[in-house]
Each structure stands twice: as C-alpha cells, then as structure tokens.
Amino acid sequence: MADATTPEMSLGEKLQALPKWSLYVVLVILTSVPLFAKLEVPNKPVEASIDFYGKIMAVPDGSRILVGSDWTNSTRGESKGEMKVLLRILMRKNVKFAFYCFDPQAPQVVRDTIREVNAERIARQEKPYRPFDDYVSLGYFPNAEGTCNAINNNLLAAFSGKKDTPENSGPKDVFESPVFAGVKSVKDFQLLALITASSTNTVTLERIKKIPLLFMVTGVMVPENQNYYASNQIVGLAGGLKGVYDLEQLMEHGINNPGPEMIPSSKWGVVPGFKGALNSGMGTAYYPTLHFALLLLIVAILTGNVGMFLAKKQAKKGAA
C-alpha cells in the first residue's frame, strides 16, 4: 500500500509553488496603495519623449494639427494620460485640432476627455475649448487603410459630408469650422498626432506621408514604434505611462531650461515649460504604481528562479 502522506516540500519547491491567490493579493495591494499617496518619482525623460515635446511646442500658436485617436478605456491608464497631456499643450498654445477615429467607441471617449480637460480649465478660470470653433470631431471611419490614403491624397474629399455640432446650433459641415479655414490639403495641418492602442500606427505610417507624425502609444507597442522613431519616420514618440510622465515633467520644466531640475537635450535649444500650470496628471499619479507593479514582477521572477536553482541543487545532492 502506498504511503498516503505527502512528502514535505523543500524550500526550492515551495518557492516555485506560491499559490496564485497570494500573488494576486500582493499585486492588488501594491498597485492600489500608491494611488492614495502623492509621490513624485525621480525621472529622466527619454529622447523620444523630449522630441515629442519639442515638436509639439514648435507648432506655432494659433495654428492647427490633425489628431487621430484610436484608444478606448481598455488602455486608459496610458492612452487617456497621453490624450490629456496632448490636449493641455494644444489648448495652452491655442492650437486648433480636428480629430478622427478608426474605433467606433473612440469619438465619444475623446469627447469625454476633452470635457475633462475643459473642466480643469474652467476651474482655473481659463477659456474652455469650444466644439466646432476650436476643435472638430470628424467621427468614425470603419476603414482605416482607405481613409488614411484619402487623407494623404485628398483631405477635403476624405472628410467631405462630415458634420459636427457647434455650441448653440444644429450640425454644420465641418469645412465651415474655423479649424478648416484655408485648408486645402493635409499639408495645411502642422502635424498629425496619433494616440493609438492598436495597429493603426502602421496603417497611418504607411499611408500619410505629407506631414510629420507624432505617435502616442501604449507600453507594449513601444519596441515596435521605436523602429519608426529611430528611422525618423515619426518625429516624436510618447510610449506608455513612462511617456506620459516624461511629458508631464517636460511640461513642468521645459527642455534646457536652466535650473536645478533642468532636462538637458543636445538636439533642442531652450523650449519653455508651463511652470505653475496644472502639469501633473495621470502620469504622475500612476507612475509610482507602475514601479511597484514592476518591482513585484521582478521579485516574482527572481523567486521562481531561486526556487528552481535550490530545487535543482537539492536534487543533485539527493542523487549523489
């Protein structure tokens, strides 16, 4: 008759067999607690984020850009922070923008985000951005490839027939908006900023060639997009939560602005920040959480590996 008692596990085996629930509990605690504490983590913005900030700040005040937005709340931890940073900069520079989406949920998500940033501005007694006059929603386009080709080839035909609703009025043709005043082609926009959590980055990159591209992508998309940044196919890249935090810090300190917190860059001259404005946002709020989550990931991987080595060592000893 076989022995019914379970042999006692060695330390190595125990380290390799931590119950799932314990990992999950630690993850919940480690990612929740930092949200309640206001921590400012030291950070050095990466070159791609510095270029992003430099390029967007180089857009002349009062001009216009095109914004592509293809994120929904599934990636709001990163994408919403990116969108808010972009909107804050554009609104402070009075840059008008038109946005289009390749995801059916995205137009409403963008409008909600604009509403939030407008609420911040109203609370600080700044002028809110008005629909139609300051920005235009071009809506949802189911076919990304064809639409991007059309934007590059004939922007007016691509957006022909689209309507948006101004304040205190019924819907109007988007070309009546001041955002499109004098626009004849995509080249009349200073640049295209794309906030995406999907493959529309490559679709855009392959088809829209007449204006500079800035990408704001999720953390997992950074390695792929680093290629396009390294080859100058995109002129700036904000990647994941680190990108959001970088941009929030750049908004606070600028580039090459003399001072104890100076963010240096050999590629740029002095680019001002927005000292005293509301610059901290989701990046500042969530970056400590990311730290703790990554720390836990590292500890979990090390624990598993240490357990494996201990178990192997013990097995060898037993065999000897």
Add this chain to the structure above:
Amino acid sequence: MIHFYSMMADVDPKSFWNGTNNSPELIAMIAITTILGFIVLGFLMVAPIQLRKYVIAAVTFLSGLFYVAFYLFPVPVGRKPQDVPANIVESVGFWISDTQPVVANFSNIIGGFLLGLGIYSQLHLHIRRITRQQTDWGFSVVLIVSMVAIVICGYGDWIMRQGPKGSELQLQSKWGLLNYGSDLLFDGLLQQMDAAMFSMVAFYILSAAYRAFRARSLEATILLIAALIVVLSLMGALEYVWNGGINNLAQNDANSFIQNFRLTDIAKWLKDTIQTPAIRGIDFGVGIGLLAMGLRLWLSLETTGGNQ
C-alpha cells in the same frame, strides 16, 4: 458661409465622382446607379453558386487592382484645381487620384454594413439560443437586452444632440431619460467594464512570469537578464539611484569608461542595438509574408477558410 463655398469651389472641382448638390445630373446618376444596383443584386441572387465564385473573384481582383494602380501608377504631384491632363498617362493618373477617396468611402460604407451584419448575426444566434433554452440562455437574454437598450439610448441621445437644442445637452441639468441612459450604459458600464477586463491582464502576466520565466538554458538566461535590465530602466527611481551610483564611481567625470554602465545607457544600447534590428527583421519577414498572402487573396488563390 461664403468662405466655405468659395473654398470648396476652389479646391474641390466637380467631377464624375463629385456632382453638384441637388443638380438634375446628380439625381439622375443616383437613380441610374440605384436601378443598376438592384439589377446586379437580382442577378447575383438568381445566379448559380459556381458563378458567384467567379463574381467574387472578379470584384476582389478589380478592388485590389485599383490600389495596386494607386501605389504604382504615376499620380499627380502638386496638382492644382485648374490643371488638366496633358496625355493619357496623366488622364489615368488624375482619374486614379480623384477616384481613391470615393473607393475609401465605398470601403467605409461596406465597413458600416459589417456592423449591421454583426448585429444580425448576434441576434440570430442568441434568439435561437433563448427560444431553444440552450445552456446559459440567460446570458443571451442579458446580451440582447443590453444591446437593444444601448442602441435605443445611444441613438436617442445622438438624435437629440444633433437637433436644434443639442447644445443645451452639454449641461447635465437639461438631460432626459435617454441622455442619462446613454451616459450610464456607455460611460458608466461599457467603458468601465472595458477597463476592468483589460486590467485583468496584469494578473495573468504576473502569474505567467512567475511560473514560466525561468533561466533554464543559456538563451533563456540571456533573455531574462536583458528583460530585467529593460524593466529596471522603466523604474525612474531605481534608474536615478543606479545612475547616481555610477556617477559617483566615475567621480562625476562624464568621459569616464564606467559611465557606459549607467542603467539608461545599457537599456538604450539593448533597445537600439539588439531589440530594434531584431524587430525590424521580424517586421521584414512579416511584410514579405503579408505580400505573399495579399497576392494569394487578390488573385483568389487562397481557399482556406472558405467553402472548399
């Protein structure tokens, strides 16, 4: 308004694809196209299945051919509205350039129909499940009720916002039942559930990393170390401490050899020298694969996944 029409007349010359609004020519063309469309549809409905296959292949080929021509045929650069083609090559180039946005609109409309097809398919499947009281038919009820509710509230809200009093709805105090319903269902439920679903990935990643990310071989060890360095470089606080330590070791000499071991620089080296070329190679391979697959689809040589 004057600015708008003068701008459109300036930059948007009328063509076969761009008729004047409400003109008799445009109405006649719409009527003729509608009649032709019904004739083609009727023909397709009575056509034998074997013939349909060839019709699909022909439409696929022509659609692909258009984009092949769009990319490969010389198209006008810096064209002005008053420009006229000088020869047949330019005529074709102008035609392709003028037609591309229309083709893009076709594909957008077909994409819109796909949403409708999806809704039909979902309703068909779940209503059958409910009527036959199959396993978990209660979930099907929830799905259909949710779908109908969000369509009614969302569409009602959209219609109201498009109306003359639409701008008033920016104030929550002016909202009615449909507006509250839309807000609750879309922003309050759908969006939050979307975020909640995605956040669960964190638990799977942690569990999988703990169980599977082991240094079992030399390759796995190299991968593990590289990943560890990149992950550490994402932690600004740790990066700050590490780089500070290196700086101290180098006695603040920016040209010291040891400065190469700053976490930022090691991670950057890994990304620029190892990761980027590797991904470029993978992308290149994927691109060639897509080209081959695209050719097979374009020429209707790809039969897997369809009716054999």
